[in-house]
Amino acid sequence: MKNKVSKISLLFILFLMFLAFVSHKLLTHFTSDNNSGTFHLIITLAIIMISGIIFNYTISKNNQRNNKIFDKLKRNNDEIRESNERYDIVAKATSDTIWDWKIQEDHFIWNKGIQGIFGYKKEDVGNTSKWWFDRIHPEDSIKMSIKLYSFIEQKTERWHDEYRFKCADGSYKYVFDRGFLVKDENGTAIRMIGAIQDITKQKEEEQRLKLLETVITQTKDSVIITESEKANKGIPKIVFVNPAFTEMTGYQSGEVVGKSPTVFMGRQSVKNDMQRLSQALRKKEEFKFETINHKKNGDEYWISFSMIPITNSEGEHSHWISMQRDITEEKHREKEREQLIRELTQNNKDLKQFSYITSHNLRAPLSNLTGLLNLMQDIPVENLELKEILNGFSTSTHLLNETINDLVKVVIIKDNPSIQKEEVLIKDVFENVFNQLSFLISLHKPILKIELEKVTILNINKAYLESILLNLFTNAIKYRSPKRTLRIFVSSKEVDDEITLIFKDNGIGIDMERNRDKIFGLYQRFHNYPDSKGLGLYLVKSQVETMGGSIQVESEVDKGTTFTLTFKK
Amino acid sequence: MLDLILCVDDDPITLMLCKMVIAKSSFAQEVVTAQHGEEALAYFDDLKLNNLGNDIARYPKLIFLDLNMPVMGGWEFLDEFAKPEYADVFKETRVIVLSSTIDPRDINKSKTYPMVIDFMSKPITKEMLEDLKKIF
Numbered sequence: 001m002k003n004k005v006s007k008i009s010l011l012f013i014l015f016l017m018f019l020a021f022v023s024h025k026l027l028t029h030f031t032s033d034n035n036s037g038t039f040h041l042i043i044t045l046a047i048i049m050i051s052g053i054i055f056n057y058t059i060s061k062n063n064q065r066n067n068k069i070f071d072k073l074k075r076n077n078d079e080i081r082e083s084n085e086r087y088d089i090v091a092k093a094t095s096d097t098i099w100d101w102k103i104q105e106d107h108f109i110w111n112k113g114i115q116g117i118f119g120y121k122k123e124d125v126g127n128t129s130k131w132w133f134d135r136i137h138p139e140d141s142i143k144m145s146i147k148l149y150s151f152i153e154q155k156t157e158r159w160h161d162e163y164r165f166k167c168a169d170g171s172y173k174y175v176f177d178r179g180f181l182v183k184d185e186n187g188t189a190i191r192m193i194g195a196i197q198d199i200t201k202q203k204e205e206e207q208r209l210k211l212l213e214t215v216i217t218q219t220k221d222s223v224i225i226t227e228s229e230k231a232n233k234g235i236p237k238i239v240f241v242n243p244a245f246t247e248m249t250g251y252q253s254g255e256v257v258g259k260s261p262t263v264f265m266g267r268q269s270v271k272n273d274m275q276r277l278s279q280a281l282r283k284k285e286e287f288k289f290e291t292i293n294h295k296k297n298g299d300e301y302w303i304s305f306s307m308i309p310i311t312n313s314e315g316e317h318s319h320w321i322s323m324q325r326d327i328t329e330e331k332h333r334e335k336e337r338e339q340l341i342r343e344l345t346q347n348n349k350d351l352k353q354f355s356y357i358t359s360h361n362l363r364a365p366l367s368n369l370t371g372l373l374n375l376m377q378d379i380p381v382e383n384l385e386l387k388e389i390l391n392g393f394s395t396s397t398h399l400l401n402e403t404i405n406d407l408v409k410v411v412i413i414k415d416n417p418s419i420q421k422e423e424v425l426i427k428d429v430f431e432n433v434f435n436q437l438s439f440l441i442s443l444h445k446p447i448l449k450i451e452l453e454k455v456t457i458l459n460i461n462k463a464y465l466e467s468i469l470l471n472l473f474t475n476a477i478k479y480r481s482p483k484r485t486l487r488i489f490v491s492s493k494e495v496d497d498e499i500t501l502i503f504k505d506n507g508i509g510i511d512m513e514r515n516r517d518k519i520f521g522l523y524q525r526f527h528n529y530p531d532s533k534g535l536g537l538y539l540v541k542s543q544v545e546t547m548g549g550s551i552q553v554e555s556e557v558d559k560g561t562t563f564t565l566t567f568k569k
Numbered sequence: 570m571l572d573l574i575l576c577v578d579d580d581p582i583t584l585m586l587c588k589m590v591i592a593k594s595s596f597a598q599e600v601v602t603a604q605h606g607e608e609a610l611a612y613f614d615d616l617k618l619n620n621l622g623n624d625i626a627r628y629p630k631l632i633f634l635d636l637n638m639p640v641m642g643g644w645e646f647l648d649e650f651a652k653p654e655y656a657d658v659f660k661e662t663r664v665i666v667l668s669s670t671i672d673p674r675d676i677n678k679s680k681t682y683p684m685v686i687d688f689m690s691k692p693i694t695k696e697m698l699e700d701l702k703k704i705f
Contacts, residue, residue: 368582
């Protein structure tokens with residue numbers, strides 16, 4: 001470059017010299033004064049030389065300055081390019097969406113994040129601040145814009161905000177937006193540049209954690225978190241208690257945090273479980289016990305106390321989570337229940353005693369009476385009045401005997417809730433029953449229709465089933481209608497794991513409207529027949545239920561009665 | 570007809586009834602009675618004492634036994650009477666439980682004693698004795 005300047009200067013000098021020489025030649029040609037001409041030439045040449053040197057100096061000086069400026073510009077240029085490159089790389093690397101807002105012109109530029117993160121197409125992205133504001137969730141927009149404008153007006157030093165920003169698909173993302181102002185020389189904000197971070201995941205996690213936290217803060221169970229002993233050398237130290245803890249124990253969080261649970265658990269209360277407790281602590285095992293404890297004000301209460309060891313991410317035991325539930329009321333109820341059971345057991349015992357008395361102490365003298373009456377029958381009695389009295393005496397005694405025998409039967413059934421069961425073929429039972437009823441059957445000649453499934457086997461007590469069928473058959477015969485021939489229809493069917501036995505007659509029936517509740521009651525009679533005692537159906541029901549079955553009845557006056565017996569296979 | 574039988578019952582009327590029915594149906598020559606198990610055992614002890622060293626020629630071949638008695642009840646008596654000191658001596662003696670209970674558990678329990686041949690409900694009747702005559 002310098003050479004170029006010198007070359008130009010040299011050419012310039014040579015040219016001027018040549019010009020001076022030519023003009024000197026012409027001048028000497030037309031004038032005669034040779035000496036003065038030569039002298040002038042020398043002076044001119046000297047001037048040219050001097051001016052040439054000055055010229056060269058000035059130009060090279062200037063050139064030097066220019067070069068410096070050029071270098072500086074070049075450097076600046078490089079820096080800008082580099083910075084631009086860096087910006088591009090950073091913009092690519094960061095997940096942040098960057099925006100640039102020329103405030104005065106209201107011109108908005110977004111980087112590619114607006115497409116990648118929020119799903120907008122390039123052509124859909126607006127270039128005004130309105131487009132931005134329109135996509136802020138209505139619930140957040142007012143709060144957000146107040147903060148933003150007070151920042152632009154430079155009332156606040158910093159601006160960052162969280163709000164929900166609408167995606168192209170209409171859903172919202174939680175974002176964290178930070179911005180910086182670019183000011184002109186007057187200090188007026190002319191540009192604002194911001195970076196939007198998608199914090200939806202964090203926000204959702206935060207909300208989830210908050211929700212989970214409410215479990216601890218809102219639950220009625222008291223929750224305590226203690227550090228493991230290892231971290232504390234000795235007794236675990238409380239690091240957290242929830243509000244329910246205060247509610248339950250009366251101790252404020254500040255009173256117990258940093259201390260050992262012995263603050264609120266009396267030595268007395270863990271005395272019984274001390275051994276197991278210390279073992280569980282040592283072995284880092286789950287532990288549970290119930291105990292009486294005392295509140296801060298001394299009130300007694302029952303708690304169910306459980307401890308669960310918690311490990312950190314490295315799998316080391318770090319904390320204990322302990323939950324306590326106030327079970328005072330449950331304990332009281334339990335006590336009441338126990339009391340009730342004791343009373344009931346006692347009552348039951350008394351009743352059993354009573355039934356024993358019935359079967360022995362009443363029956364013993366009664367059997368004497370019967371025996372004596374039997375003897376008396378063989379002795380002829382002359383006195384008619386005495387004979388009548390003795391007859392009445394005999395009838396009453398037999399009636400009393402029957403009643404007591406019946407009662408004893410009931411007592412025996414009731415006293416044997418789990419009687420022996422066996423596999424019984426229904427058909428066999430029917431044969432036995434008919435044998436016993438042969439006299440009644442031949443007397444009244446009912447039409448019997450028995451439809452039993454061949455293999456109907458019941459797992460029941462045979463004697464009971466016989467007694468049940470005997471009762472039902474004698475009832476059917478006893479309460480037959482005088483207007484028509486008695487028909488008895490018995491059928492059985494198996495449904496799933498149940499066997500149903502249906503016993504149907506066309507007798508005089510029972511008024512169900514009036515007697516539905518009484519039909520299986522003890523000493524309930526629905527017809528004034530001399531030999532009806534109101535015991536048969538009571539016995540039937542007792543026996544059916546003792547064998548785990550059930551019995552239903554349907555009846556219509558003067559139409560007939562249907563009993564449905566259901567047994568489990 | 571049996572020669573000698575023993576009735577054990579705490580109720581004197583039952584005993585009287587027994588004696589009368591037995592006499593009426595000519596079931597036994599002689600009826601001895603005891604009020605409870607201990608008295609009955611004492612009777613057998615006496616029999617042994619009186620026949621020391623000899624075979625006991627005459628002893629009750631049948632006992633009507635009540636269950637519910639003071640001092641010593643029927644079950645306790647049976648437990649004692651089943652022991653060799655009695656069972657080996659009074660080999661032929663059979664027992665009929667004559668009780669006012671009809672509890673099946675009692676009936677089943679009575680079957681566990683080898684010398685008990687029957688369980689009968691009070692009162693004792695001539696018909697019962699007629700049936701028994703077939704056995705003895």
